Amino acid sequence: MLVQALIKPNTYFDSVSLMSLSTKANQIEEVEQAIIAMGTEMNKEVMKNVGLMTPEVETAGASDLIIVVKATTDELCETAFERINELFTKKNSGKKGKNDIKYSTISSAAGSNPEANLAIIAVNGAYAAREAKKALENDLHVMMFSDNVSVEDEIELKKLAHEKGLLMMGPDCGTAIIGNTALCFANAVRKGNIGIVGASGTGSQEVSVRIHEFGYGISQLIGTGGRDLKEEVGGIMMLDGIQALEDDEETKVIVVVSKPPAPSVEEKVLAKIKTCKKPVVVWFIGGNEEKITEAGAHFAKMSKEAALKAVLLAGADESKLNKRALNIPLIEEVRTKLTPEQKYIRGLFSGGTLADEAMHAAMEKFDNVYSNIQRNPEYRLKDRYTSQDHTFIDFGDDEYTQGKPHPMIDPSTRLERFIQEAKDPSVGVIVMDFVIGYGAHEDPVGAFLPAIIEAKQQAEQEGRHLEIIGYVLGTELDPQDYEEQINKLLAAEVTHASSMQNAGLLAREFVVKGE
């Protein structure tokens, strides 16, 4: 006897219809047994108990409809599913939307849907440039999530887009908000009058959620992809992005987010900003203040500062903002808990810019700061599996993902490293980000919770205090439950930082000795 399952994601039928479908399904000749039910944990347990579990059923969620069929042969199962599908489609007919028409190429999809205006390209890098080119040729704006695209292809695509007056966001662009719609990895934030152009995805995300927290909103968030401000690409998308926001009526203030650009590109970008009629806040992570202010832009050293300057320029009343200053008594308290040997920060990050920001905060006070994203090769991590003094790791970097999904989706690699760091008696504080929002893991804190609790207990048995700082990047509008994520951290006695900036500063201050 064979058991096979079919999952219909997010499918709701009222109970009466479900019962009648179930009855009809059981009347199908080929079927030994057919079961139609919602894929809740408990129902899955029932399936297991009666021997009807399959790997597909295992993966179903509580809002998915599961159809399980038991029949004598593969063919009969197949036929049974076809018949059952017929029952569903009969029920559904006349309800078919545009989503049901299948297209295989961008040209055919765009040809039949003239209202389409943007393509998201998230395929293997080897094919991505071809698809992006097709999209641009069909007058679609492009958001290219794919990486591993050659610089030559990137330049060609961006030039083509520039000529056609289209956005070419990426390659390796993970974050954008267009027309109040989050694309790929982005947070649900209020609509407002601050526009962001960012070469770094999590950096842009961080600024957008801080602006949201200050009570302001985002007009557009344009991603450029990480390489846009390199010498070869020359900031084509960044320049077009600034121009687009300058032209956009709804945008009153512009925020530019990037790692420090190549000098020639920095010059171009600052020249552009100089002529821009709208106020521009520039956050080049670890960038040079003098040149930026010279260009007439507003310099921000850190993320929250960038958001704060932006909302003030947008008209906020500073006295009414909750700026969430650092908790000085807390710093004193943690310092007393740590032994002299517990002197290092270990930063384990899923967001690259978040790692960068925390690292730069530490570098202001310490020299021995190591990382896989250190620009100075002397301070690059020698062995990616072993930490060295103060260590900050971006787990989204290729060398850590190794073909696995991004750590914002798959926490496993970072989780292993956390367990390792928690055992190290020279560690004073572990700092971690938990990113929610569209695209991200449904419960990032929950994935770490058992390990955090165990590590804390273990440390206590060994007679030392294990200090952990957690920061949840998200808003209360995100599909995940923001409050719940924070509450989980608090329940595990993790120090909750209200922003990435604060997380970086707190980590640094906790391990400063003898001040």
Added chain:
Amino acid sequence: MINAISGDSDFIKEMNNSLFTGFVHSTFNRTLNIKCFESGDLFTIACRKLDNGPNTLIVNVDNMKSGKIEVNDRVRVVKNLLFIGDKLTISMDQINEWEGVLPSYPSNEEILKRNVKKMKDYINLHGVGGGMKKKIITENPFEAEVSNMLEKRTYFLMNELVANRISSALPHAVSLVGLGPGLTPSGDDFLTGLFTILNMKNSPLYPNKKLICEEVLRKAKTLTNDISYMTLKKAAIGKVRESLITLLNSLLIEDDEDLILSLNKLLNIGSSSGTDIAYGIVFGMEATIRAGGKVC
């Protein structure tokens, strides 16, 4: 444009006080659900044959399917009008506010005890099988196992509840969430009934209700689907549909005809949902009566 006949006062407040926007989450023959962007909660638009309920607006049509409304259609409220895409506009000019208030637990339980007994006999006879009520002939092992598990788990739950061991009762209550066929799984419907009783003021179990309801609810979020979760969430604070409240009122007075009438209305909900809720009510009443130290 169609008119809303009546609506839950909380829903009306929500629409008046804030910017209410959302999208169509799911559609059925006689109802459609809207997911609100701001709160993430589900709200229901139901046609006129259905009863009032939490987060529900009753509108003056017989069928929801005719308007070509599709999942993901945008919803927004402007002043007194609710727009679903450009397909349906609902006016709230002539709306009657409905507020569901549960009756208090009676100081004299004699009538209640008798009525609970009658109700139990009636649903054993007339209830719809497949969930809490075992079918005499089950169609498949899934159904049989669901009924067995429901029976076992409610039995354990009762033992712990009457002994007032709330913390050991909780896992049994949680193990009911999402269990069973149907859009609202039988276990959820049962808990809805139980939550309702726990929320009756002056009931012996009332002091425990916050602990029980909140803990079950916290776990329920991932254990069941959005629609069923929303019903539980509301029931946890004593917000339940009108037919349920009517039944509770009937249980407190001595009028057999009235009781049977109310009961029939409840049993007509969903496929086996009404029956499963009814079992939850009987269970809750029995637990309350026994926990009160006056053995039934």
Added chain:
Amino acid sequence: MSRISDLFKSRPHVINVGIESFKDDLLQQGSEVIHLEWTPPGRGNPALIAALDKFENPAILEKIEEANKLAVERIINSQPVLIGYDQAINCVPGMTKTTILHAGPPITWDKMNGPMKGAVTGAIVFEGLAKDVEEAAKLAASGEITFSPCHEHNCVGSMAGVTSASMFMHIVENKTYGNIAYTNLSEQLAKILRMGANDQSVIDRLIWMRDVFGPILRDAMRLNPNGIDLRLMLAQALHMGDECHNRNVAGTTLLIQALTPYILETDYTIQQKKEVFEFVASSDYFSGPTWMAMAKCALDAAHGIENSTVVTTMARNGVEFGIRVSGMPGNTWFTGPAQKVIGPMFAGYKPEDSGLDIGDSAITETYGFGGFAMATAPAIVALVGGTPDDAIGYTTKMKEITTTENPNVTIPVLDFAGLPTGIDVRKVIQTGIMPVINTAIAHKDAGIGMIGAGITYPPVEAFEKAMLALSENIQ
């Protein structure tokens, strides 16, 4: 920058390529999303991607587009007309008394599958070259018989496609371009030579067809000075619910209706004419071969156009599936292994009894009907295992790999859209979508015949080889 401000002012209407969860997130936000059924072009083969890229070079692209435009114009403008019937030896180019034509790309006797061997030996017995099938098999193996593909003689052959000297052929003339195509007569369905059956009943039927049926049709058409416009009749049959490959109810009625007055006028006996009408009525398939010849006639006119990537032949010999492409002139075949046909079987037969895909009948799909016109034949969706919606889906999907629509032959249910016309090798490689073929299933052993019907697809290898050859050829 106006395109960017347009975007900012509206909401994103997204075409999502790749990670599907992005689609779900967008739907959750209430955005419009089209998720592509995307697969890596050329199955990720770098040589094929390079070929696709090469063809996008503007200078080359222009040449190909122009050539393909010409190719489909010739397919669409072709006006095939049935002008008569005659024995193969009298009309088919290159035919001899010891020649046997077969379906699909070239194949030798030792490699032929069961049904084709059955048909070959049956034909040898029928021609009187051997006294029984055993002796016929020896003769076939001896090298005395010339085997050649139908397609290389302006012919097509249904199923095994076995065609010998004295069999009667349809003669179809292309009134637009002058070329002629041939195919033999339907033996009607089930236990027949083309399905591999070869017992005495089969031979007896072939003899009657040679001595009575064929001559009556020949003489009837001699009385018809204008011939029968097959394109017009095909269009009518499609409007009446045929897809003209697996369903021929309407087409057969139309065809025999057109032939009847002339049959009546011939000098044969009433009894003989009655036999003819009864034979035609015994199966709907009578017009099946007619449509094949019609398609062949149009497609031959589009073959051999320099730089064209349009497919002009799809044919199977039961072992290999072969295609020919317009831009690779003459008898250049690109082949891959023949596939299984999936579909309902006659009672008593199991899927493992089926022979592999066989026959020249995929010429109908090459023209744009058959599986490509499933949308117009809802009556037989059960045969191909689906719903009317699926049937429409098959047809719309074929638009993804074809060049244009044929305005002369239309499908009412799709708002009178024309047949998807001109399969483009580039598009097949780009999308990974294979042409869908409706076909019959023959038993894998010789001598049994048809045991079911269903759908199948060509092997991707045939198209990949064609793509690489075209890439070398087009400069």
